[in-house]
Amino acid sequence: TGYPNNDVGHFCRKYIYKHYVPHAYYGDWAWEDHDPALGLKRHAFMSKELAEVIRRTSPEASGLLLFANVCWYQDVFQHDRITPYPIHHAMKLAYQPVLPSLELFGRNFYAGDSFTPRFYVVNDHTTGQTLENGNFEWQIEYNDQILAQGVRSLPSIRHDSKFLDSIRIDFPQHLPLPKINGQIKVKLNQSGTTVAQNEYDIIISQREWASLPEQLKDKRIGLFDVTGDTKALFDHLNITYIELKDLTQIRFIQLDALVVANLDSGDEVPYNWEDVKKMPARGVPTLLIHPGKHLQWLFWWEVDEIYERKGRIVHMKVPEHPVFEEIAPFDLAWWQQEGRERPRACRRSYRFKKTEGITPLCTYLRPHVYISKPEEELPEMNGIPLAEISLNGGKLIASELELNSGVNDPVAAKVFVNILAYLLQEE
Numbered sequence: 001t002g003y004p005n006n007d008v009g010h011f012c013r014k015y016i017y018k019h020y021v022p023h024a025y026y027g028d029w030a031w032e033d034h035d036p037a038l039g040l041k042r043h044a045f046m047s048k049e050l051a052e053v054i055r056r057t058s059p060e061a062s063g064l065l066l067f068a069n070v071c072w073y074q075d076v077f078q079h080d081r082i083t084p085y086p087i088h089h090a091m092k093l094a095y096q097p098v099l100p101s102l103e104l105f106g107r108n109f110y111a112g113d114s115f116t117p118r119f120y121v122v123n124d125h126t127t128g129q130t131l132e133n134g135n136f137e138w139q140i141e142y143n144d145q146i147l148a149q150g151v152r153s154l155p156s157i158r159h160d161s162k163f164l165d166s167i168r169i170d171f172p173q174h175l176p177l178p179k180i181n182g183q184i185k186v187k188l189n190q191s192g193t194t195v196a197q198n199e200y201d202i203i204i205s206q207r208e209w210a211s212l213p214e215q216l217k218d219k220r221i222g223l224f225d226v227t228g229d230t231k232a233l234f235d236h237l238n239i240t241y242i243e244l245k246d247l248t249q250i251r252f253i254q255l256d257a258l259v260v261a262n263l264d265s266g267d268e269v270p271y272n273w274e275d276v277k278k279m280p281a282r283g284v285p286t287l288l289i290h291p292g293k294h295l296q297w298l299f300w301w302e303v304d305e306i307y308e309r310k311g312r313i314v315h316m317k318v319p320e321h322p323v324f325e326e327i328a329p330f331d332l333a334w335w336q337q338e339g340r341e342r343p344r345a346c347r348r349s350y351r352f353k354k355t356e357g358i359t360p361l362c363t364y365l366r367p368h369v370y371i372s373k374p375e376e377e378l379p380e381m382n383g384i385p386l387a388e389i390s391l392n393g394g395k396l397i398a399s400e401l402e403l404n405s406g407v408n409d410p411v412a413a414k415v416f417v418n419i420l421a422y423l424l425q426e427e
Contacts, residue, residue: 002030004043004071009036009085020374024367027315029329042330044086045201051094052101056120059162066091097124098196100136100188106336106343108203108411112173121154121163121188131157134190138169140204142182147172154188171204179205179326179410203331203411210406210413212239216424219256222249222284224270229404230261230289233416236407247272255284257423262404264292264347273298280394285423288398290347295398299389304353307383311364314345314385314401318361322422323386323397327415332362335402336409348400349383362386362401395423 002011002022010032011022022030025046026039047066054061072088075081103118123131134154140147148170157163169184182204187197217240224244225231234241242253247270250258258279263270277298279286288295296303313333316324334343349364365382385400397419406413 002026002039002043003068004036004040004085004087006070006074006076009040009074011036011039018374019368019370020365020378021368021370023315024365025313027329027363027365028317038330040085040087044090047087048090048094051091052099055094055099055122056101056103056162056164059122059160062124062160093198096196096198097126098122098131098188099124100186100196100198102138102184102186102198102200104184104200105340106334106409107201108205108331108336108409109171110408110410111171111175111204111206114168114170116166116168118164119167119186121157123157123159123161123163125159128159130159131188131190131195134188134195136167137187137189138167139185139187140169140171140182141185142176142180142204145176147175147182175204175206178209179203205410205414207237207410209326210237210410210417212237212417212424213421216421219424220254221420221424222253222255222258223261224250224259225261226270227262227265230259233404233406233413237413237417239417239420246270247275250275250279250284255279257420258284258286259289259420260286260291261289263288263294264290269294269297277391277396280396281392283394285395286397287419287423288396289403290400291398292348295350302352302354302358302389303350305351305383307349307351307364309348309364309366309383310344311346311349311366311385312342312344313367314362314364316361317363317384318359321361322425323361323415323418325418325421327411327418331411332401332415335405335412337402337405338408344402346385346400347402349385350387350398350400351379351383352387357390359388359390360384360386361388361397397423 002015005012011030015021016030029038054064070076072085074083099122101120119136135151136154137151139149152167182202184200184202188195221241222244223241224247260276293306296306316329319329332345335345337343346364352358362385364385371377387398389396403412403416406416
């Protein structure tokens with residue numbers, strides 16, 4: 001993940017400028033002109049998750065060491081100045097002999113929702129004892145305030161073994177703020193005493209956090225949706241729309257904005273697809289959600305290639321853009337999918353032949369290790385999953401972000417609403 005240096009926590013220069021390893025995880029925040037604090041926090045998160053997964057699934061890996069722990073500290077050269085980076089505290093939790101651990105996929109949740117993750121108790125107690133009379137306790141916390149909690153009893157767990165089950169977690173109906181950065185804290189209690197505890201940073205929001213501004217709610221939004229997934233998102237967010245049965249309707253229906261969604265589910269372009277390109281210049285800003293290869297058909301002169309790779313992490317390229325209103329720099333990652341499907345932020349991305357009239361809003365770079373010729377290799381490893389295309393003064397946004405995940409993930413929903421608000425806002 002890039003090796004933080006021992007001076008200020010920036011990633012080692014060879015990895016920044018030669019291998020571009022940190023850029024896959026931190027985007028522009030990997031560069032030395034950015035505050036390393038955000039990168040160090042994500043570095044701690046990913047390392048902790050890795051250690052917990054290995055301990056949960058690989059009992060033969062007892063005694064596991066992660067390379068390179070000299071990068072977990074600042075000023076290692078002088079004993080009285082050694083200062084831990086965030087990963088030190090994260091790994092103390094992941095390495096504790098008795099480990100209570102939640103299997104989480106996405107980290108963003110709606111207030112009032114419930115989910116049932118797997119939880120584990122790994123018993124590597126240093127005394128070799130069996131865990132008796134135990135219970136597993138969870139709490140939703142914000143600023144040391146407990147918003148919700150629950151507990152369940154555990155069977156005996158012998159030494160050098162693990163216990164696996166599922167537990168229902170209910171998020172509170174009401175929050176102190178429309179959106180909070182909270183924690184799920186878990187404890188393993190034995191005979192009334194806390195033996196071990198763990199914690200996971202999460203985002204929780206009220207549904208109202210991801211809602212259109214009041215002045216835009218009466219706008220006429222046309223929706224042509226091949227699969228119904230985006231229709232479900234509109235319904236989930238209580239956004240009114242005009243459902244289009246086919247694209248010929250855009251010729252005669254008065255609209256304030258147009259959304260064309262999920263064309264990637266089919267091989268053929270819909271009839272009248274070429275007219276979509278004309279809509280922005282007519283004063284109808286347009287959002288394309290998962291156009292897939294059909295974007296290249298529509299913009300054959302602009303789109304060079306399609307990078308068919310799902311991205312877990314996407315990076316803001318223009319963080320000040322209105323589509324990122326109230327979105328933190330590292331929120332475009334691991335969006336909640338259905339069930340136990342691995343979370344992701346984008347389905348694919350694009351490479352453009354030219355830059356005139358095209359504003360990349362997000363970028364994706366495939367995680368990798370060493371590269372020797374970045375000028376040759378990087379172009380084959382990255383793409384643009386969110387771009388704004390200017391058409392004769394009109395606005396069109398092409399998105400391969402997993403916006404439909406907004407039915408489960410409030411951050412995805414907020415980005416979707418921000419895009420709509422930006423398109424609907426009069427200049």
